[in-house]
Structures are given as structure tokens and as C-alpha cells.
Amino acid sequence: xxxxxxxxxxxxxxxGKKITLExxxxxxxxxxxxxxxxxxxxxxxxxxxYGVNSTEKGDLSSESTVSRIRTEHFPLTLxxxxxxxxxxxxxxxxxxxxxxxxxxxxxxxxxTRLTVV
Amino acid sequence: EDQVTQSPEALRLQEGESSSLNCSYTVxxxxxxxxxxxxPGKGPEFLFTLYSAGEEKEKERLKATLTKKESFLHITxxxxxxxxxxxxxxxxxxxxxxxxxxxxxxxxxx
Numbered sequence: 001x002x003x004x005x006x007x008x009x010x011x012x013x014x015x016g017k018k019i020t021l022e023x024x025x026x027x028x029x030x031x032x033x034x035x036x037x038x039x040x041x042x043x044x045x046x047x048x049x050y051g052v053n054s055t056e057k058g059d060l061s062s063e064s065t066v067s068r069i070r071t072e073h074f075p076l077t078l079x080x081x082x083x084x085x086x087x088x089x090x091x092x093x094x095x096x097x098x099x100x101x102x103x104x105x106x107x108x109x110x111x112t113r114l115t116v117v
Numbered sequence: 118e119d120q121v122t123q124s125p126e127a128l129r130l131q132e133g134e135s136s137s138l139n140c141s142y143t144v145x146x147x148x149x150x151x152x153x154x155x156x157p158g159k160g161p162e163f164l165f166t167l168y169s170a171g172e173e174k175e176k177e178r179l180k181a182t183l184t185k186k187e188s189f190l191h192i193t194x195x196x197x198x199x200x201x202x203x204x205x206x207x208x209x210x211x212x213x214x215x216x217x218x219x220x221x222x223x224x225x226x227x
Contacts, residue, residue: 006160035217042121043161043204043217059214090160102168103149103208106215108160 003027006091006109013081013116021076021112023091032074033106035090036060043090049074050096081116088113121207123218131226133194138221140205141187150188151215152181153204161204164190192223200225 004025013019025032030051035043035058045058049068063085064078074093078085094106124139140150149168153161165174167183174181178199180191190203202222206215 040219042219043206043215045214048214059216088158092160103166105151105163105166107163108153111158111160113158 004091004093004107004109006089006112008112009110010113011115013114015080015082015116017081019078019081019114021089021091021114023074023076023109024072025074025093025107025109026072027093027107028071029093029107030071030096031094031106032068033092033094034058034064034066034074034076035092036062037088037090037111039088047076081114083116086114086116121205121216121218123203123205123221125221126219127222127224129224129226130192130195132196135191135193135195138190138192138203138223139187140190140207140218142207144207144209146209147207149208150183151206151208152188152190153206155202155204155220157202164203195223195225197225197227199223 007022032049034047036046037043044060046060046062047058047066049055055066064076066076068074088111090111091109092106095104121142151166152164155161165181170185172183178193182189202220204220205218208215
């Protein structure tokens with residue numbers, strides 16, 4: 001079973017509040033990701049990181065920001081939450097394969113269901 | 118543009134009624150195809166990785182196969198606990214990003 005944890009599992013918050021979604025993994029994976037998923041829709045990559053002090057924006061534009069100060073920790077922050085940010089946020093991690101090696105699977109946390117009212 | 122399409126969108130089966138889920142992709146260079154299972158309100162759970170055409174993987178009642186343009190997830194004699202959304206994801210290039218399909222919602226009749 002994958003050791004990747006997200007907190008909180010559910011969050012209901014008012015418009016304009018600052019929020020941080022936590023994600024931690026104990027597998028020592030270098031690569032970490034944040035995905036956004038609306039009900040019945042596909043996962044969209046919003047941020048990823050290759051390792052400490054590395055962050056990149058994903059395919060879906062997002063007003064959120066991320067940081068990677070420690071290998072095991074990859075928090076996502078929204079400075080001012082809006083109803084349009086209501087969604088499920090999924091964190092994942094994977095091993096970066098060696099040169100010429102095949103890609104490896106990503107392991108996901110249980111997700112944070114965010115509702116902005 | 119690289120795309121992943123899953124069909125059908127939804128599938129309802131009787132217990133013991135075998136079926137197949139499809140994942141097709143348009144790709145400029147497939148590096149790996151991944152199958153996941155997702156239960157409502159939870160994160161995806163990894164099932165299989167496939168790398169090259171002709172490859173097959175099995176786990177209990179599930180069997181995944183890969184051709185040059187699509188993958189199938191075969192479910193043999195499914196049970197009620199197999200109800201879930203099955204997601205297909207493809208890694209197209211060496212930047213480790215996964216492109217997901219919308220999934221197939223499998224519902225087992227009680």
C-alpha cells in the first residue's frame with residue numbers, strides 16, 4: 001500500500017480565505033504531482049516537482065502555488081479561495097527512473113475535497 | 118495533440134458477466150500506459166503498467182493488454198466489489214507527465 005497522505009480530506013471554506021492543502025509521502029520519491037479532478041471528469045495536472053526546490057506548472061492553469069522544501073512534503077496553497085476553486089485535489093508521487101529506464105507508476109493520496117462557499 | 122479516450126463511459130454488468138474496457142490513444146511516442154481503479158471520493162489505486170505492444174498483465178479477475186493504438190482491461194467473472202471507475206493514463210514523453218482518460222464507471226448489479 002502506498003504511503004502518501006493528504007490533509008484535510010474535506011474542507012469547506014469561505015470566499016477570500018487562504019488555504020493550504022498538505023501532502024506528504026514516506027517513500028522517498030523525487031517526483032511529486034498535484035492533480036485536480038471534477039466529478040465525472042478526468043484528472044488534470046496542475047503542478048509537479050522533480051525534487052527539492054523544483055516546481056513546474058502543469059497542463060491546466062491554476063491560481064494555486066506549490067513549494068518543495070523537503071523531499072517528502074509538497075503543499076499546495078490558494079491565497080484567496082473562490083467558488084471556482086471547488087474541486088477534488090489529488091497528490092501523487094513516483095520514482096524518477098534512471099536514464100534509459102522505463103517509466104514508473106505514480107501513487108496517489110486519498111485526495112482533498114475542497115468546497116468554497 | 119496527444120489524447121486518451123476511454124469507452125464505454127459507463128458499464129453495468131451482472132455478477133459473473135465478463136467484459137472489456139477500452140483505452141485508445143493518439144500519441145507521438147508512448148513510453149508507458151497505466152491502469153488505475155478509483156472508488157468514489159478516493160484517490161486512484163494503481164493496477165497495471167504496460168510498456169510495449171503485445172504485453173499482458175494479470176491480477177485476480179483483471180487482465181490488461183496493449184496494442185500499438187489501444188489497451189483493453191478485461192474483467193472476468195466480476196464481483197460486486199469490482200464496482201469502481203477504471204482510469205487509463207498514458208505517459209507520452211520523457212517528462213514523466215501522465216495524460217488521463219475520463220474513465221469507465223463500472224457498476225455491478227446486486
